[in-house]
Amino acid sequence: MKYEGDHNFQETWILKSIQNLKVSDDVVIIYPNSYKVGSSNLGFHSIFEQLAINGKRAARFFIDSRTLKFYSPDTKLRLKSFRNIYISISFENDLINLYKALRQEMGDDASVWPEITIGGAAVNTSPFLFTGIADLMGIGDSEFYFENFGYLFESNRFYDCKQIDEYFKKQLEPFDEKSIFEDSNFDNKKNFSTILKIFFQNWNKICDRQIPFASNFISPFSAFPDYFLIEISRGCPFSCAFCSFGNLGKPYDLFPIEKIIEKIERGYSFTKQIGLVCAALPPIGYIENIVSNFPDANLHFSSLRVDSFDDRYIDIFSTLKVQTVTLAPETANENIRKKLGKNFSDAQIIELIKNFVKNGIYKFKLYFIIGLKFSNQRKQMSDNEQFENSKISEEEIYSEIEELIDFIDKIQSNVYSQTRILPYISISINPFIPKPSCRWWFFPFISKNVYEKSRKIINKKIYNRKKIDVDFFSYREALKEYLLSWGIKDNLKN
Ligand code: SF4
Numbered sequence: 001m002k003y004e005g006d007h008n009f010q011e012t013w014i015l016k017s018i019q020n021l022k023v024s025d026d027v028v029i030i031y032p033n034s035y036k037v038g039s040s041n042l043g044f045h046s047i048f049e050q051l052a053i054n055g056k057r058a059a060r061f062f063i064d065s066r067t068l069k070f071y072s073p074d075t076k077l078r079l080k081s082f083r084n085i086y087i088s089i090s091f092e093n094d095l096i097n098l099y100k101a102l103r104q105e106m107g108d109d110a111s112v113w114p115e116i117t118i119g120g121a122a123v124n125t126s127p128f129l130f131t132g133i134a135d136l137m138g139i140g141d142s143e144f145y146f147e148n149f150g151y152l153f154e155s156n157r158f159y160d161c162k163q164i165d166e167y168f169k170k171q172l173e174p175f176d177e178k179s180i181f182e183d184s185n186f187d188n189k190k191n192f193s194t195i196l197k198i199f200f201q202n203w204n205k206i207c208d209r210q211i212p213f214a215s216n217f218i219s220p221f222s223a224f225p226d227y228f229l230i231e232i233s234r235g236c237p238f239s240c241a242f243c244s245f246g247n248l249g250k251p252y253d254l255f256p257i258e259k260i261i262e263k264i265e266r267g268y269s270f271t272k273q274i275g276l277v278c279a280a281l282p283p284i285g286y287i288e289n290i291v292s293n294f295p296d297a298n299l300h301f302s303s304l305r306v307d308s309f310d311d312r313y314i315d316i317f318s319t320l321k322v323q324t325v326t327l328a329p330e331t332a333n334e335n336i337r338k339k340l341g342k343n344f345s346d347a348q349i350i351e352l353i354k355n356f357v358k359n360g361i362y363k364f365k366l367y368f369i370i371g372l373k374f375s376n377q378r379k380q381m382s383d384n385e386q387f388e389n390s391k392i393s394e395e396e397i398y399s400e401i402e403e404l405i406d407f408i409d410k411i412q413s414n415v416y417s418q419t420r421i422l423p424y425i426s427i428s429i430n431p432f433i434p435k436p437s438c439r440w441w442f443f444p445f446i447s448k449n450v451y452e453k454s455r456k457i458i459n460k461k462i463y464n465r466k467k468i469d470v471d472f473f474s475y476r477e478a479l480k481e482y483l484l485s486w487g488i489k490d491n492l493k494n
């Protein structure tokens with residue numbers, strides 16, 4: 001079905017049982033970003049499906065970032081006419097538009113809004129951000145909350161946001177945009193980080209995870225056009241120091257291969273683009289099984305860890321029509337990489353890229369974080385001392401950049417000397433965002449001035465080099481994410 005207007009919603013339903021349900025006029029599900037982004041989000045699909053299993057095909061709503069108005073492919077009714085609102089939010093930064101759009105739609109007084117239930121990755125890492133807009137909250141696996149879900153939504157197992165608000169207010173000193181950058185706040189920050197991690201351990205709900213979620217519909221207007229997305233695993237077996245996901249103690253579970261195959265069968269009759277969603281590469285037997293069952297599928301991986309590859313993996317990758325391999329060395333400094341929790345060497349990265357090139361894959365996207373560098377002195381220090389000394393000097397950042405460019409040169413020259421092919425390297429640069437949920441929460445956030453200077457230096461350095469390009473994560477978005485992660489919501493009202 002094709003809808004007219006600003007927004008394109010053309011879609012193919014995988015689950016006809018949901019398509020055939022009448023769209024509810026009392027339950028909605030919001031993804032607080034565009035249809036393009038929301039329709040590619042597996043968390044959103046999973047909540048939508050679980051509401052449908054409980055007999056409600058929720059009307060889907062998205063947000064137009066220009067007008068901050070809600071729009072829906074399912075209904076012409078206004079959002080405010082619904083009684084129950086469910087929100088699936090994956091990124092803290094979407095909170096700002098969500099809050100503005102809700103106020104625009106329903107007025108400033110949140111106490112008269114319909115009942116709002118919220119969950120998603122951003123809620124797990126920063127629950128304190130959402131208590132002002134939602135009434136009920138899910139922490140952890142959504143299946144727990146939808147199991148035995150009350151008829152007509154009259155009973156449920158979600159947490160009351162008032163309880164969560166009290167938990168954090170009782171124990172935390174709030175920060176503001178100025179105090180968060182002050183060294184004297186070390187103890188407050190440490191306290192914040194500890195309380196958040198304890199909260200997650202005690203309030204997180206885990207279900208017996210046997211059945212993976214997958215796309216209910218596909219669309220050419222999604223961020224991943226016409227991709228059928230399927231969960232391969234949940235959680236992560238690693239705990240990289242900069243990552244919230246790996247540091248909250250979420251257990252890692254691999255779904256049974258037969259359940260994965262069963263689900264892919266549903267999507268495969270509609271599309272050959274299959275997106276495998278997992279934080280770590282599954283065992284090679286999983287991929288071999290998927291390839292033998294779906295020989296024409298174009299498999300896409302959400303992430304590849306250098307230390308998870310072996311020769312069998314490379315062989316199979318070369319048969320998968322993969323155009324670009326994405327890897328995340330994070331830093332060109334081996335010592336820092338190991339401290340981060342990425343226990344692989346420069347030599348392993350180069351060897352892997354060389355093997356891909358030999359197997360016909362020539363393009364690579366490499367993710368790097370800047371703002372991680374320890375001085376030799378600082379390496380010996382405790383957390384507390386590191387914080388006291390954690391004003392990363394401009395020199396340290398610039399030497400990090402030198403190392404990064406040298407590393408890219410080393411990759412290209414090594415691979416070229418052994419294969420006579422110069423690999424294409426796209427570099428993606430991100431500032432380190434030290435969130436309270438990370439292991440390295442005590443790091444300072446890079447200043448705008450240094451980040452912008454770094455951008456200029458890198459652009460200048462790669463200008464004359466062949467087959468390299470670079471993109472930079474927006475400083476503004478990174479700063480927003482940093483402030484929100486520490487509960488600083490002052491910018492919500494602007
Ligand atoms: S960065 Fe990736 S591998 Fe590391 S903990 Fe996070 S999800 Fe896991």
